[in-house]
Amino acid sequence: MTTTPDRTARVPFWLRWLVPALLVTIWLAVAGIGGPTFGRLDEVSSNDQASFLPAGAEATAAQNWQAKFRDSREVPAIVVIENGSAFTQAQLGQAAALAGRLEALGAGSTVIGPIPSRDAKAVQFVVPIDSSREVKDIVKELRDEMRASAPAGMQTFVTGPAGLAADLASSFSGIDGILLLVALGAVFLILLIVYRSVLLPVAVLLTAVFALCAAILLVFGMAKLGWIQLNGQSQGILSILVIGAATDYALLYVARFREALTHTRDRTGAALTAWKASWEPILASGATVIIALLCLLFSDLNSNKALGPVAAAGILCSLFAGLTLLPAMMALLGRAAFWPFRPGLLPPAEREPELATGLEGQKGLWRATGNLISRRPRTVWTASVLLLVVASAGVLQLKAHGVPQTDVILAASDAVDGQDALARHFNAGSGSPVVIVADETKARAVLDLVKASDGVGDANLLAAEGVPVPTGEPGAPLAAGAPAVARGAAVVPAVRDGKVLINATLDYAADSSEAEGVVDVLRWEVRKIDGGALVGGVTATALDTNTTAQRDLVTIIPLVLAVILGILMLLLRSVLAPVLLVASVVLSYGAAMGVSAVVFNHVLGFPGADATVPLFGFVFLVALGVDYNIFLMSRVREESLKHGTRAGILRGLGVTGGVITSAGVVLAATFAALGVIPIMFLVQLAFIVAFGVLLDTVLVRSLLVPALAYDIGPRIWWPSPLGRPGAGPAGRPAPSAEELEARNVGAG
Missing domain, CATH: 1.20.1640.10 (Multidrug efflux transporter AcrB transmembrane domain)
Structure with missing residues (x-):
């Protein structure tokens, strides 16, 4: 590096003070707008697994057909009441009375149940929840109501797709607070140890935080316009990626700035020298990560497609912050940024040593x-x-x-405990049936094949009233509050555009690998009868997600x-x-x-x-x-x-x-x-x-x-x-x- 003369007197006032101050002011304004937006990300965020699948997936096509048979905005919650011994007639009556209380909550359409288990030690309700509302809040209301109203001495759980989604959302609730505090605290401690300075770690963290505020503003706008689909997973990765990348770029610039200060007393000249030396590797680094992340747009999974632009937006904001905000702060602070261990001028002979080795x-x-x-x-x-x-x-x-899905949540979960209770007393797939869309003329043959398939507990056609008939249990609901068909009675199926809907309850938990194996076999078998048949549902969604990801x-x-x-x-x-x-x-x-x-x-x-x-x-x-x-x-x-x-x-x-x-x-x-x-x-x-x-x-x-x-x-x-x-x-x-x-x- 050529010795840089002290040119402080020649640097115009606007370059020494006005430009850096203007850049810092602009970033303060961005942070002032983007910071409060952090708390609004839930408005444009969704954790619905089915929405992550590509339009061409079989589970997505089946879901689209389901929308023609019933309200596609509803997601089922399964309410389970478990007793240590068999329910008495009086206790069954008490349980039946709870259907009215659940209906009164107005979560969605008609509540089905109570449905007794084979061993008579548990009953379940199927409570459809309108997913256009806040599912987490509705599930909390259901849990509070069941704890208050269930017969004494019995355990209650709210599980199923809605219960698991609610607990998943609760697990992500720490992203806005705890995650950022832990990440920023760790970064501050490391920087304090490395630089033994007070101001420099603060300047680097401000760069990262302001970059995150800008990224949040950008991501919120894209999600609001419907360009991307945001979820809790992407939110967490965005925060971490921005803090890490912005800090990396800041450290590279700070190293060149500190080196430049050993060659000149001119803080503005040192800031410009450092910028000229670091902009190319920082830009190349940022461009590499951005373009690599945007390659996720070629993914067939909508969740991956969403993460690509979300994370790329974060890196872009980190890049701009590292090349504008931090140099501006360093130009204003000069050597004071490194207090109390300020770098001094090196003797001219040591600034650019002749290298032999x-x-x-x-x-x-x-x-x-x-x-x-x-x-x-x-x-x-x-x-x-x-x-x-x-x-x-x-x-x-x-x-x-x-x-x-029950293993995804590592914290205590009422929904996970509820799935265990369901498996103890009901067909393991109860509440999350496999859905088969078949041609009306071939429906009976498909239904018979499905019923006879290994791993299927029971299967029934969707009744013409539009309410799925509970399957896999010893009898019809005691108090359904909705049309139900007694076992063995003729069912008039619902027909939409020449298609019917079959609900099949599996012997395995809906989110298990065994259940995925059953779905895989069903898809091959039903197409031998009906080439246009579709197999969907919770299990099929998970199977298609895994296949697409691989x-x-x-x-x-x-x-x-x-x-x-x-x-x-x-x-x-x-x-x-x-x-x-x-x-x-x-x-x-x-x-x-x-x-x-x-x-x-x-x-x-x-x-x-x-x-x-x-x-x-x-x-x-x-x-x-x-x-x-x-x-x-x-x-x-x-x-x-x-x-x-x-x-x-x-x-x-x-x-x-x-x-x-x-x-x-x-x-x-x-x-x-x-x-x-x-x-x-x-x-x-x-x-x-x-x-x-x-x-x-x-x-x-x-x-x-x-x-x-x-x-x-x-x-x-x-x-x-x-x-x-x-x-x-x-x-x-x-x-x-x-x-x-x-x-x-x-x-x-």
Whole structure:
């Protein structure tokens, strides 16, 4: 870096004060509008699993047909009353009287029940809930009413799709408060330790928080216009991603700003010098992540499509905050930002040392690391690769085929307990039937086949009155409050456009893998009779979601890799280096997934993983992992142009080591904060990304990449002129690896 003269007097007033103050004021206004919008995200958020499916999925097509038979806005809640012994006639009468109380709540259409179990130790009600209202609030009312009105000594539960959705929404309720507090607290503590400054961590956190406010405003607007579908999962990831990315970009800029302050007293000049040195890697990093996230638009799952633009909007706002707000604050604060350990001016001879080995001026950990790499580069990168390959073997244990919805919620859940109660006393699939849409002329044959199928407890046609006949129980409801058909009576089916609806209760819980297997078989069997038949319902929705998610892996991963490779080639003006960098990050991803699989199965005892976990893990780890390689290799290229490739590698590693490690620790800590939300998917994603980022920061970026690049030498930049054999700085021949090793040994 050329010595920058002290030009404070020449910098105009508007550039020193007005422009930075204006930028800070604009961001204050954005935060003032976006901050309050955070509490309104629930207005445009939905956690309905069925709405995440693509329009072409069979479960979606079946759901569309269901809408023609009944109010498609309704989602069933199953109310269960469980007794320690068989219900007496008097207790059954008390239970029957509860139907009126449930009707009085006005949750939706007609309440069905009570329906007694085979062992007479439980009864259930089917309570349709209008999903256009707040399902969580209605479920709470149902639970309060049942606790107050149920016969003494009996347990009550509200479960089914509505109960599970309500408990899922409650689990996400910590996103607005606890998640942010944990993430911001972790970031502040790390920055305090790294910089031993009071003002700088505050400035970096303000950058992250203001970026989040802008992202929330942007996402709220897109959701309000109907461009995206927002859910609690996307909200949590958005918050963490923005805080982590904005902090990463801020740390890179702060490192260049601090370095510039050692060359000049001019805070404005230092801020501009730092901006010129950091804008390209920050922009390349942000563009890589944004485009990788937008590749999710090619997913067949609407939930993945929604996350793509939501997360990309967050990175875009982080990018703008890192390149405008933080430089403006640094220009205003100058050295005061680092108080009490303000950087001083270096003597002119130390500002740009002549490099022979690349280790000059370095000390401590990064000098030792550079020394190891320069002496044994092939041993270092070979050992690193072998370690990653061994860790990747754990991928064979990964069970990412979806998990029952009752296992998704890790906290105490009344709905999960209710599902267990249903399984003890009723057909396990009671309350969440499989729905078959069949041709009217073939309905009887399809019904007979379904009834005879393994895993199906009972099946009935939807009655002409439009009310599903309760199935799988020993008799009709005691007090249905709606038309019901006695077992064995002729049913006049409801017909819409030549189609009928069949409800089938399974012997297995609706969210179990066994139930999915039954649905898979039913789809093949019913089409032998009716080629246009559709099989839908809760189980079919979960099955189609898992199948689509696994298909997305094959579609999205090549796209993401191609995008990242292209951006790296443009940034580094090379072909070989980007290919090796992408290969290293993919290997790091495999190792992270392998270790995660072992931890999930044998340490945390999870029954499996959501089918979208590998895809999300790949997008975040590969896109974010490349960030650190961008930060490293862009600086290595800069130093290589001045000092030669091998010296430039050691110099680049030394000057970026601290900042990149700090950035990795911060990002890992922010993603780890997702673990406070008791949802299995988020806990698993938190571990995968946090561990993967640390692995990438400590092993891949610190040892594997620099050692491999050092071993290859100038050819790493092929086919650019910098990669020609013997290419060195300023036209001088580059020293060989043996010459540099001898110099390093001599330097001690």
